[in-house]
Amino acid sequence: MRTEVAVVGGGPAGLIAARELASKGVQVKVFEEHPEIGTPNHCAGILSVEGLKRIGVELDLKFLRHEINGGTAFAPDGTGIRITGSRTRAYIVDRAIFDRHLAETARDAGAEIERNHRILDFIYEDGRVAGIRGDLDVEASMVIDAEGASGVLARKAGLPRPGGGVLAGINANVTDAQLEPGMVEVWFGEGLADGLFAWAVPAGEDEARCGLATGKGDALELLRGFIKNRFGLTEFGEPARWPVLTGGPVDKTHGDGLLLVGDVAGHTKPTTGGGVILGGMCAMMAAETAIQALEEEDYSAGFLGRYDERWREALGGEFSSMLGMRRFLNSLPDPRMNRIFASVKSAGLEATLETFIDEGDMDLQSGVLRKALTHPGMLRVMASSLGRLALGELNSLFNL
Ligand SMILES: Cc1cc2nc3c(=O)[nH]c(=O)nc-3n(C[C@H](O)[C@H](O)[C@H](O)COP(=O)(O)OP(=O)(O)OC[C@H]3O[C@@H](n4cnc5c(N)ncnc54)[C@H](O)[C@@H]3O)c2cc1C
The missing domain is CATH 3.30.9.10 (D-Amino Acid Oxidase, subunit A, domain 2)
Known part of the structure; x- marks a missing residue:
C-alpha cells in the first residue's frame, strides 16, 4: 500500500494535520491504534475560544459542554483569588466527541482514517523515513508522527522525546x-x-x-x-x-521524511499542560511544510527543517515565556506561594489581575505574563514576597 503522507496517531494533532493536507488535495492516511477515535479520553477539555478559531474548528454543540468566563486560583493555604471575565473565554469540550468531530472533518476533506492499527516502526529507505510498519506496511513520501506523549517511534527514529516536565x-x-x-x-x-x-x-x-x-x-x-x-x-x-x-518543545521536530506534531513534539503550554491548541497550530504548519515538500519532491531533513523554523518563529517566544513562568512557579515553596496570594489580596490587585487576564490570550501567554510582571503593583508584591534576589532571577527568566 502507498500514500503521499502517512500520519501516526488519530489525536487532535494528527487529525488536524490530516484535515489540512487532505483539504489541499494531498493523499493522506491516518493510523490510530484504538478501535475508536477519542477513546480513551484523558483530558480536562478546556479549550479557549480564540484557540478553537486558530485551529480552524467551528463551534458545534455536539462537543461543547460549558462556557467558561472565569476561575478561582487557590494558594496551598486555601486563599482564593477569583477572576471573572466580561466574556466567554473558553469552553469545556467533551474531548472524545471533539476528537471524533476532528476525524469527521478530516474525512470530509478526503483523509482516510484507519483504526485498530498500531504502528510499530517506520520503514527506512537509504536512512530516511519512507513509510510505516504495523500489521500492514504502508509506503509514504513522508510521515507525520502524532503519536502523543510516549514518543516511542520518534525515539526509534533518533529524535528526542519529551524529556523534563x-x-x-x-x-x-x-x-x-x-x-x-x-x-x-x-x-x-x-x-x-x-x-x-x-x-x-x-x-x-x-x-x-x-x-x-x-x-x-x-x-x-x-x-x-x-x-x-x-x-x-x-x-x-x-x-x-x-x-x-510541561517541559516545552523538544529540540528537533523533523528528520529525513519525518515531522513531529502535537505532544510528541512537546507542543504544550508549560504553564498548564494544555496541548490541543498549540499542538493543532503547529500541526497546521507541519501540513504546510509537507505540501511544499511534495511540490518540490524534497523530503530531506534539510527541507523539512522549514517546519522547525516556522513554528519557532511563530511560537518559540511563547513557549519560552511560558517555560520561564513554569520554572518560576516550580521554584516556589508553598509558604512563598501563600505569601504572594496574600500580598496580591492585601494590595487590592485582584481587579488589576482580572483586567490583565480578561484582555490577555489564554494560549499565547507571553503578553499577559510580561504585563503582569512589569506592573508596578505586582512588582511590589513580588519584591515583598520573594526578596530582591528571587525577583532578579524572575526578571532574568523573562528578560525584563
Ligand atoms: C489529565 C490531562 C488533562 C489535560 N487537559 C487538557 C486541557 O484541558 N486542554 C488542553 O488543551 N489539553 C489538555 N491536556 C493535554 C492534551 O490532552 C494533549 O496535549 C493532546 O491530546 C495532544 O494531542 P496529540 O494529538 O498530540 O496526542 P494524543 O491526543 O495523545 O493522540 C495521540 C494518538 O496517537 C495514538 N497512537 C500512539 N501511538 C500509536 C501507534 N504506535 N500507532 C497508532 N496510533 C498510536 C494514540 O492512541 C492517540 O490516539 C490534558 C492532558 C492530560 C493527561
Whole structure:
C-alpha cells in the first residue's frame, strides 16, 4: 500500500494535520491504534475560544459542554483569588466527541482514517523515513508522527522525546459535586500537585471533572485526597491517567521524511499542560511544510527543517515565556506561594489581575505574563514576597 503522507496517531494533532493536507488535495492516511477515535479520553477539555478559531474548528454543540468566563486560583493555604471575565473565554469540550468531530472533518476533506492499527516502526529507505510498519506496511513520501506523549517511534527514529516536565496526569468525573457555573478552579500545593496544580471544572449538572498533574507521589491517592477535601466525597468515576507535558518543545521536530506534531513534539503550554491548541497550530504548519515538500519532491531533513523554523518563529517566544513562568512557579515553596496570594489580596490587585487576564490570550501567554510582571503593583508584591534576589532571577527568566 502507498500514500503521499502517512500520519501516526488519530489525536487532535494528527487529525488536524490530516484535515489540512487532505483539504489541499494531498493523499493522506491516518493510523490510530484504538478501535475508536477519542477513546480513551484523558483530558480536562478546556479549550479557549480564540484557540478553537486558530485551529480552524467551528463551534458545534455536539462537543461543547460549558462556557467558561472565569476561575478561582487557590494558594496551598486555601486563599482564593477569583477572576471573572466580561466574556466567554473558553469552553469545556467533551474531548472524545471533539476528537471524533476532528476525524469527521478530516474525512470530509478526503483523509482516510484507519483504526485498530498500531504502528510499530517506520520503514527506512537509504536512512530516511519512507513509510510505516504495523500489521500492514504502508509506503509514504513522508510521515507525520502524532503519536502523543510516549514518543516511542520518534525515539526509534533518533529524535528526542519529551524529556523534563513530564508529570503524572489523572482525571475523574465526580457526581454530586457543585461548582459555580462558568467557573473553573485550580489548586496549588507541593503536596497536592507538585509541578502543576489540581483542577475542578464543570462536567454536567452537579458533576465536576477533577484532576491533577504531579511530579511527586501517587496521582490516584492525591486525587482521592483532593476530591475528599474539596467536595467531601469519596466516590468518583473511573480515573483516566496519562502524562501531562510541561517541559516545552523538544529540540528537533523533523528528520529525513519525518515531522513531529502535537505532544510528541512537546507542543504544550508549560504553564498548564494544555496541548490541543498549540499542538493543532503547529500541526497546521507541519501540513504546510509537507505540501511544499511534495511540490518540490524534497523530503530531506534539510527541507523539512522549514517546519522547525516556522513554528519557532511563530511560537518559540511563547513557549519560552511560558517555560520561564513554569520554572518560576516550580521554584516556589508553598509558604512563598501563600505569601504572594496574600500580598496580591492585601494590595487590592485582584481587579488589576482580572483586567490583565480578561484582555490577555489564554494560549499565547507571553503578553499577559510580561504585563503582569512589569506592573508596578505586582512588582511590589513580588519584591515583598520573594526578596530582591528571587525577583532578579524572575526578571532574568523573562528578560525584563
Ligand atoms: C489529565 C490531562 C488533562 C489535560 N487537559 C487538557 C486541557 O484541558 N486542554 C488542553 O488543551 N489539553 C489538555 N491536556 C493535554 C492534551 O490532552 C494533549 O496535549 C493532546 O491530546 C495532544 O494531542 P496529540 O494529538 O498530540 O496526542 P494524543 O491526543 O495523545 O493522540 C495521540 C494518538 O496517537 C495514538 N497512537 C500512539 N501511538 C500509536 C501507534 N504506535 N500507532 C497508532 N496510533 C498510536 C494514540 O492512541 C492517540 O490516539 C490534558 C492532558 C492530560 C493527561
